[in-house]
Amino acid sequence: xxxxxxxxxxxxxxxxxxxxxxxxxxxxxxxxxxxxxxxxxxxxxxxxxxxxxxxxxxxxxxxxxxxxxxxxxxxxxxxxxxxxxxxxxxxxxxxxxxxxxxxxxxxxxxxxxxxxxxxxxxxxxxxxxxxxxxxxxxxxxxxxxxxxxxxxxxxxxxxxxxxxxxxxxxxxxxxxxxxxxxxxxxxxxxxxxxxxxxxxxxxxxxxxxxxxxxxxxxxxxxxxxxxxxxxxxxxxxxxxxxxxxxxxxxxxxxxxxxxxxxxxxxxxxxxxxxxxxxxxxxx
Amino acid sequence: xxxxxxxxxxxxxxxxxxxxxxxxxxxxxxxxxxxxxxxxxxxxxxxxxxxxxxxxxxxxxxxxxxxxxxxxxxxxxxxxxxxxxxxxxxxxxxxxxxxxxxxxxxxxxxxxxxxxxxxxxxxxxxxxxxxxxxxxxxxxxxxxxxxxxxxxxxxxxxxxxxxxxxxxxxxxxxxxxxxxxxxxxxxxxxxxxxxxxxxxxxxxxxxxxxxxxxxxxxxxxxxxxxxxxxxxxxxxxxxxxxxxxxxxxxxxxxxxxxxxxxxxxxxxxxxxxxxxxxxxxxxxxxxxxxxxxxxxxxxxxxxxxxxxxxxxxxxxx
Numbered sequence: 001x002x003x004x005x006x007x008x009x010x011x012x013x014x015x016x017x018x019x020x021x022x023x024x025x026x027x028x029x030x031x032x033x034x035x036x037x038x039x040x041x042x043x044x045x046x047x048x049x050x051x052x053x054x055x056x057x058x059x060x061x062x063x064x065x066x067x068x069x070x071x072x073x074x075x076x077x078x079x080x081x082x083x084x085x086x087x088x089x090x091x092x093x094x095x096x097x098x099x100x101x102x103x104x105x106x107x108x109x110x111x112x113x114x115x116x117x118x119x120x121x122x123x124x125x126x127x128x129x130x131x132x133x134x135x136x137x138x139x140x141x142x143x144x145x146x147x148x149x150x151x152x153x154x155x156x157x158x159x160x161x162x163x164x165x166x167x168x169x170x171x172x173x174x175x176x177x178x179x180x181x182x183x184x185x186x187x188x189x190x191x192x193x194x195x196x197x198x199x200x201x202x203x204x205x206x207x208x209x210x211x212x213x214x215x216x217x218x219x220x221x222x223x224x225x226x227x228x229x230x231x232x233x234x235x236x237x238x239x240x241x242x243x244x245x246x247x248x249x250x251x252x253x254x255x256x257x258x259x260x261x262x263x264x265x266x267x268x269x270x271x272x273x274x275x276x277x278x279x280x281x282x283x
Numbered sequence: 284x285x286x287x288x289x290x291x292x293x294x295x296x297x298x299x300x301x302x303x304x305x306x307x308x309x310x311x312x313x314x315x316x317x318x319x320x321x322x323x324x325x326x327x328x329x330x331x332x333x334x335x336x337x338x339x340x341x342x343x344x345x346x347x348x349x350x351x352x353x354x355x356x357x358x359x360x361x362x363x364x365x366x367x368x369x370x371x372x373x374x375x376x377x378x379x380x381x382x383x384x385x386x387x388x389x390x391x392x393x394x395x396x397x398x399x400x401x402x403x404x405x406x407x408x409x410x411x412x413x414x415x416x417x418x419x420x421x422x423x424x425x426x427x428x429x430x431x432x433x434x435x436x437x438x439x440x441x442x443x444x445x446x447x448x449x450x451x452x453x454x455x456x457x458x459x460x461x462x463x464x465x466x467x468x469x470x471x472x473x474x475x476x477x478x479x480x481x482x483x484x485x486x487x488x489x490x491x492x493x494x495x496x497x498x499x500x501x502x503x504x505x506x507x508x509x510x511x512x513x514x515x516x517x518x519x520x521x522x523x524x525x526x527x528x529x530x531x532x533x534x535x536x537x538x539x540x541x542x543x544x545x546x547x548x549x550x551x552x553x554x555x556x557x558x559x560x561x562x563x564x565x566x567x568x569x570x571x572x573x574x575x576x577x578x579x580x581x582x583x584x585x586x587x588x589x590x591x592x593x594x595x596x597x598x599x600x
């Protein structure tokens with residue numbers, strides 16, 4: 001596995017990709033994408049057992065990942081490209097006509113690394129449970145990972161899936177909720193307070209882990225390794241990961257206002273300066 | 284008029300159950316999911332014989348569709364089972380995004396479709412499901428007419444790569460198609476060659492079309508009767524060839540006029556071969572409680588109304 005310093009460098013490159021992608025088309029969701037950069041880099045460059053050069057939809061013998069909150073596609077695409085699923089230069093096509101990098105991720109254009117469409121919220125956990133059940137039927141002991149937004153948990157299907165996964169002991173799944181506390185109309189507490197998510201998931205029968213520092217690469221890697229040790233024990237595993245929306249770009253940090261707004265030229269320059277790399281490899 | 288006979292009436296849902304059971308034995312990749320209606324869907328035998336491949340999801344249809352989509356990742360062929368209303372309207376966005384747009388090989392199997400669900404009333408009698416499903420790009424939509432055909436269709440869709448909506452029902456209806464008749468997706472079945480009019484029917488209305496054909500024959504009207512078991516992809520060649528021959532059309536289905544079989548055929552003919560057409564279908568109305576037979580009569584889905592539609596359309600030639 002790469003060193004922490006190496007992973008941090010990748011995180012900076014991913015942040016550069018995110019702001020450049022959304023700037024280029026003046027649309028997309030930078031805030032949540034930036035906040036989850038450490039999670040994605042930890043997963044794809046650290047913890048996950050996967051084969052980027054030979055993508056197969058079935059993912060037999062591989063760990064597989066599902067992005068349920070598909071609007072943070074910029075971070076997903078950047079990490080997929082940087083880990084070798086498709087050419088990095090293709091990031092320049094994000095949200096443009098005839099691109100495989102649709103506004104929200106899809107299998108429809110055949111982009112390697114994506115296994116289901118997401119964007120309409122709340123569906124990814126159910127799909128991941130299905131993939132986890134297929135792994136059990138195939139005697140495949142690899143892991144299924146999912147990521148969700150905290151606002152996304154307001155969708156009812158999430159709780160249908162949460163109930164099922166615990167009741168049927170789907171214990172080869174590690175879900176993570178990005179607890180950035182923000183959604184489109186404001187903070188989650190303003191829009192629809194959800195109370196204790198730990199208490200809720202525990203009541204549903206999940207093994208719940210708290211990750212306080214979701215924007216610290218070493219903390220995220222350590223937590224994902226811990227979570228893996230919690231699999232196979234009869235309970236699905238949930239990581240409640242605190243992050244900061246817009247992390248790494250000071251004027252975007254901690255505000256719902258950058259949920260779905262792209263930076264202008266000047267803001268892009270600032271964001272790139274704040275994520276400076278001596279040997280940047282921008283697409 | 285060719286003579287059709289049957290030895291017994293059977294429910295199409297039991298044809299599904301029997302087909303699924305056979306698939307359980309012949310194809311280890313076939314898995315089944317049900318949302319608390321195992322008995323109603325006749326999935327009991329599969330559940331009993333293959334407990335490791337049967338997933339009881341409880342009353343949570345959205346989750347069921349998602350899990351089915353996920354099971355395809357890893358090579359499984361999932362068959363979901365619940366009532367037609369809960370298989371479509373309730374979970375439209377889940378089917379749209381996680382199944383159809385994602386191109387997943389999920390078989391959505393729906394019982395108790397239409398008015399013939401009967402006494403439960405309009406909350407459960409979906410008459411819009413064919414329309415909802417046929418609008419989804421890449422979705423195959425099948426509505427077989429009797430037990431044998433439903434069984435054959437169930438087996439056939441397992442070998443078809445891609446999402447399928449298979450619609451069947453609750454009441455017992457004449458089981459007249461040959462048990463060994465191969466089911467070809469997208470291929471219309473010629474039931475009677477005629478010259479004066481063509482009746483295109485689907486599902487439970489196919490037998491009613493045969494009854495209508497007999498009455499018409501007695502009055503000297505030669506009706507061509509074609510079973511359109513696959514609404515999408517429609518057998519365009521069969522529709523156009525028959526329309527060219529008889530030059531007037533009646534469609535018959537247990538569905539809303541908007542979005543159903545008649546709508547598909549009217550679209551095709553309007554583009555390729557404008558032809559007078561009458562539709563026997565529910566006309567922009569919800570159903571209600573009653574016995575299946577009472578409801579089919581009240582909403583005009585019977586042989587009498589097909590005969591009347593034929594006489595009307597022949598005059599429009």
